[in-house]
Structures are given as C-alpha cells and as structure tokens.
Amino acid sequence: MAEDVQQGVARIVAEQAMIDAADIKPATKLEDLGLDSLALVEVVFGIEETFDISVPYNANDPSASDFKLDTVGEVIDGVKQLIAEKA
Amino acid sequence: MTAARRVAVTGVGVVSALGTGYREHSAGLKEGRLGIQPISLFDPERLMVKIAGEAKQYTGEDHFSRSELSFLDRVSQLALTAAAEAVEQSGLEIGEELGLRAATIMGSAMGGQQTQDENYYAVYHEMKNRVHPFIVPRLMTNAPVSQISMKYGLMGPAYVVSTACSSSNHAIGQAFHQVRSGAMDVAFTGGAESILCFGGMKAWEGLRVMSKDACRPFSKTRNGMVLGEGAAVLILEALDHAKARGAPIIAEITGFGMTADAGDIVQPSEDGAARALTLALSDGAMAPEEIGYINAHGTATAMNDRVEAAVIKRVLREQARNVMVSSSKSMHGHAIGAAGALEAVATIMALSEGVVPPTIGHEEEDPEIGLDVVPNQAREVSVDAALSNSFAFGGLNAVLAMRRWQD
Numbered sequence: 001m002a003e004d005v006q007q008g009v010a011r012i013v014a015e016q017a018m019i020d021a022a023d024i025k026p027a028t029k030l031e032d033l034g035l036d037s038l039a040l041v042e043v044v045f046g047i048e049e050t051f052d053i054s055v056p057y058n059a060n061d062p063s064a065s066d067f068k069l070d071t072v073g074e075v076i077d078g079v080k081q082l083i084a085e086k087a
Numbered sequence: 088m089t090a091a092r093r094v095a096v097t098g099v100g101v102v103s104a105l106g107t108g109y110r111e112h113s114a115g116l117k118e119g120r121l122g123i124q125p126i127s128l129f130d131p132e133r134l135m136v137k138i139a140g141e142a143k144q145y146t147g148e149d150h151f152s153r154s155e156l157s158f159l160d161r162v163s164q165l166a167l168t169a170a171a172e173a174v175e176q177s178g179l180e181i182g183e184e185l186g187l188r189a190a191t192i193m194g195s196a197m198g199g200q201q202t203q204d205e206n207y208y209a210v211y212h213e214m215k216n217r218v219h220p221f222i223v224p225r226l227m228t229n230a231p232v233s234q235i236s237m238k239y240g241l242m243g244p245a246y247v248v249s250t251a252c253s254s255s256n257h258a259i260g261q262a263f264h265q266v267r268s269g270a271m272d273v274a275f276t277g278g279a280e281s282i283l284c285f286g287g288m289k290a291w292e293g294l295r296v297m298s299k300d301a302c303r304p305f306s307k308t309r310n311g312m313v314l315g316e317g318a319a320v321l322i323l324e325a326l327d328h329a330k331a332r333g334a335p336i337i338a339e340i341t342g343f344g345m346t347a348d349a350g351d352i353v354q355p356s357e358d359g360a361a362r363a364l365t366l367a368l369s370d371g372a373m374a375p376e377e378i379g380y381i382n383a384h385g386t387a388t389a390m391n392d393r394v395e396a397a398v399i400k401r402v403l404r405e406q407a408r409n410v411m412v413s414s415s416k417s418m419h420g421h422a423i424g425a426a427g428a429l430e431a432v433a434t435i436m437a438l439s440e441g442v443v444p445p446t447i448g449h450e451e452e453d454p455e456i457g458l459d460v461v462p463n464q465a466r467e468v469s470v471d472a473a474l475s476n477s478f479a480f481g482g483l484n485a486v487l488a489m490r491r492w493q494d
Binding site for chain 1: 294298
C-alpha cells in the first residue's frame with residue numbers, strides 16, 4: 001500500500017507538472033515544478049479521487065490546512081495519514 | 088444622432104438573502120445583518136460547504152399562481168418579483184407607445200439552474216425517460232428577461248448578458264447606453280441568479296475558493312467566498328422623460344467602463360480592472376476626488392480582495408485614503424450573475440439615503456488592503472458620487488459610475 005501511495009502521488013503531480021513521474025522525488029518541491037494554485041487544486045482533486053479521501057484544502061488559505069503541499073514527500077505522508085484516519 | 092441624455096434611476100426592486108423588497112434589503116444593509124445562514128433549500132448533507140445567502144423570505148406561492156409557476160424557474164420568479172416592485176415605485180405606465188421605446192436587459196450567469204439540476208437528476212439518477220414539457224422555457228438563460236418583457240409589454244431590445252460575476256453590471260451598462268444615446272426612453276435592467284441547488288454548489292466547491300464559515304471581505308482572516316442568490320431590477324429613464332411625468336428620481340447613472348484582461352480564465356489582473364475603473368470615471372466625466380464610496384466586488388477570496396485594493400489605490404491615487412470601500416457580499420453572499428444588480432441597489436442606497444453599507448465579518452485589518460472598508464457598521468454620511476465594481480471569471484471587468492440625484 002505504501003508503494004501505491006508514493007507512486008500514485010508521483011503520477012498525479014507529474015501529470016500536472018507535465019514531466020516524467022520517475023523524475024519526482026520525495027524532496028521535490030511542488031513550487032519548483034511550476035505548480036500554481038490552480039494546479040494544486042487539481043492535484044488535490046486527483047488525490048481525493050485516487051485514494052477516496054477528503055483533503056482539507058482551501059485555495060484561499062493553504063497554510064491554514066494541516067495538509068502540507070510544499071514537497072512531494074509531505075503530500076505522500078499527508079495522504080497516508082488521511083488513509084489511516086479513514087480506516 | 089440624438090445628443091447624449093442624462094439617465095435617471097426611477098425605480099428599484101430587489102429580492103435577496105436580506106429580504107424581499109427594497110425596504111427589507113436596505114434595512115439589512117443598514118443594520119449590517121447577516122443573511123448568510125445554513126442551507127435550507129435542499130439537503131446539504133453531502134456538501135462540504137453548508138452555508139449560503141438564500142432568499143429565505145421569498146416563497147414562490149406568495150407571488151405566483153400554480154400555472155404561472157410551471158413556467159418559472161426560481162431565477163425568473165425572483166426577477167419578476169423585483170421587476171414588479173421597481174415598476175410600481177417608478178409609477179411608469181407602459182402603453183404601446185412607450186413599450187416600443189423600452190428595453191429589457193438583464194444579467195444572469197447560469198440561467199434556470201435548479202430546473203436543470205432537478206431534471207438531470209430525474210433522467211440520469213431516477214432513470215426517468217421523460218421530463219415536464221416546459222423544462223426548456225424554464226431553464227433557458229434568457230427566461231427572466233423574456234418574462235419581464237412579456238409581463239410589461241416592453242418591445243424594444245431585450246436580451247440577457249451572461250458574463251459570470253459581471254453579468255449584471257454589463258447589463259446595466261448596456262441599458263444605460265440605450266437610454267443615454269436616445270435609442271430608448273426607458274430600460275428595465277439588473278440581474279437575477281439562483282444557483283443554490285446541489286449540483287450548483289458542488290461545482291463551486293470544486294474550485295476550493297469557498298468559505299465554510301463566513302464571508303469576510305478584506306479582513307486578514309478571510310478564507311473565501313459564500314454563494315448567494317437574488318434579483319434586482321432598476322428602471323432607467325431618460326431624465327427629461329422622467330421629469331416630464333413627475334417621476335421619483337432616486338439616483339443618476341453617469342458612466343460605465345468595461346474591459347477584458349485577455350489573460351487568465353480565473354486569476355484576476357490588476358491592469359484589466361484598473362482600466363475599467365478609469366473608463367467608468369472618464370465616461371462619467373468624474374474625477375477620482377469626487378468618488379466618496381465604492382461598492383467593491385469584494386468576494387473575500389485571498390486573491391480578489393488583494394488585487395481589488397491595489398486597483399482602487401492605483402486609479403483613485405490620493406483619494407484612496409478617503410474613499411469608503413465596502414462589500415455587501417459579506418451580508419447577502421455572492422449572487423454571481425445578480426451580484427452587480429444587488430450591489431447597484433446598495434450603491435443607490437448610499438447615494439440616495441446617505442447610509443454607506445458596511446463590510447461585516449471584519450475581524451482583523453490586512454496591511455495588504457489598507458483601505459477604509461467600513462468595518463462591521465454602516466456609516467451615515469452623504470455621498471455625492473460612487474462606483475460599483477464587478478470583476479468576472481474569464482477576466483471580464485465592468486464598473487458603473489453613479490451620482491446622488493441633484494438637478
């Protein structure tokens with residue numbers, strides 16, 4: 001399952017950044033991939049649809065959310081936590 | 088070509104979350120009343136955002152017969168109810184001769200959204216194979232305009248303007264042009280919108296720009312917009328025509344500016360909006376120093392409010408220190424295609440009654456705004472000239488300029 005989350009997040013982020021998923025590393029910053037707030041909204045949507053979870057994210061105030069979107073690793077950890085909370 | 092004429096507002100009608108009728112709506116604006124409440128029009132169970140500015144006072148059965156209602160989506164009902172009030176206030180009697188010189192130009196972004204939502208549910212979810220015969224005349228976006236034109240015998244230009252959140256301001260601007268140019272003597276204008284249904288709310292949720300708790304425009308603590316609904320109709324009339332029949336003159340529309348950002352489908356641009364404000368001022372032959380009040384677009388999204396504040400400072404220069412800027416959306420929510428019409432009513436109230444509506448929900452000053460946003464309490468102060476801003480998704484900007492009525 002852990003493998004799936006990592007691959008899934010990498011695929012979703014890569015799709016928005018229009019790069020190869022293999023080039024996505026946990027330390028990769030979403031901002032460095034050129035993802036703006038709209039792309040982030042699409043990433044969040046992709047994650048919710050893929051993992052059947054609800055991500056608390058408001059584009060007006062991303063910092064207010066517990067869900068961190070700075071690096072790919074943070075996104076992966078956040079998704080794992082939400083899946084665990086759901087179970 | 089006829090020389091440009093002055094354009095008077097001689098009637099106002101409104102339905103909003105603050106109430107049905109100008110008296111209720113304006114009382115709400117003066118009290119700083121919160122019209123945004125838990126959703127009750129439908130079951131919000133599966134929504135993330137469960138609040139909206141519903142016109143709770145409004146019930147279709149109070150205003151229309153059952154046979155009339157079969158042709159009227161809620162958006163048309165709200166439009167007709169506002170039109171009835173406006174025409175009554177104006178005292179206009181529309182015979183055949185005036186009917187030929189009367190325009191009907193309304194804003195609506197989404198049309199009969201509730202009819203569409205209910206009937207998609209019926210055919211896709213309930214697997215029904217037929218729908219009510221009048222679904223198309225109910226849901227078409229021009230339905231509110233056609234219903235008003237039919238009801239009052241308005242036979243001049245009649246059309247709906249659909250430019251998302253700027254729809255009403257574009258419509259009022261077009262009506263203003265019709266009357267000012269001499270093409271028409273009167274115009275019924277404004278806007279109507281009612282998208283508060285499950286599908287409509289879900290679509291907006293998707294954008295992740297909605298607040299779950301409150302609309303707090305310009306406050307540092309703002310966290311998004313809240314949807315509303317409603318309608319407002321203004322009767323615009325050539326000043327000489329209004330005077331000749333001894334009509335009540337409530338305010339004067341003096342200018343209109345419209346531009347496109349030609350940029351991004353959702354992100355606003357300072358340049359495009361600033362050009363619209365500048366055009367409205369020059370069209371109305373008004374100097375920035377004259378503007379005492381601006382009814383802001385003020386959606387309470389992080390981006391809009393920051394950009395709008397910068398635009399106001401850029402265009403009004405020194406006057407930005409003095410001008411009062413408020414967002415009545417904090418009270419009645421964002422009525423999308425009807426927003427500009429509801430806000431024109433708030434602007435007219437400031438000019439005609441000397442009460443500036445507040446921006447409620449103000450909790451903390453945002454240094455990036457740096458304007459007098461009339462926090463939380465209405466202000467009694469005479470206003471001679473005002474602007475009303477609308478900036479739409481798709482980069483479409485429309486700004487109205489108005490004056491207090493002085494002969």
